[in-house]
Amino acid sequence: MNNQTYYTGLALVNPHPTSTLVTTTIFDGNGLQVGKAVGTLPPGGRISRLLSQIVPDMPAMASGYFKVSADLPIYSCAVFGTHSLTSLSAIPAQ
Secondary structure, three states: OEOOOEEEEEEEEOOOOOOEEEEEEEEEOOOOEEEEEEEEEOOOOEEEEEHHHHOOOOOOEOOEEEEEEEOOOOEEEEEEEEOOOOOEEEEOOO
């Protein structure tokens, strides 16, 4: 998910005319929560960041998962790639 070799990127879009509260939670390979961030996505707002920028205190890790939840339905897209730019893949929703 995030270490010297790999990164995870996340893009979020709020299509609504009102702000929405967004929570991003990081879990390690054993399902234990290791990081969390809460922020507001403004009306019509969008962000595109590395997961480590959204949750700055997340540890370096090679396995695990993350969950994004919001007060209103939002659009999202996540990617997984290498810092050497040799690989990039979309992450399917689960």
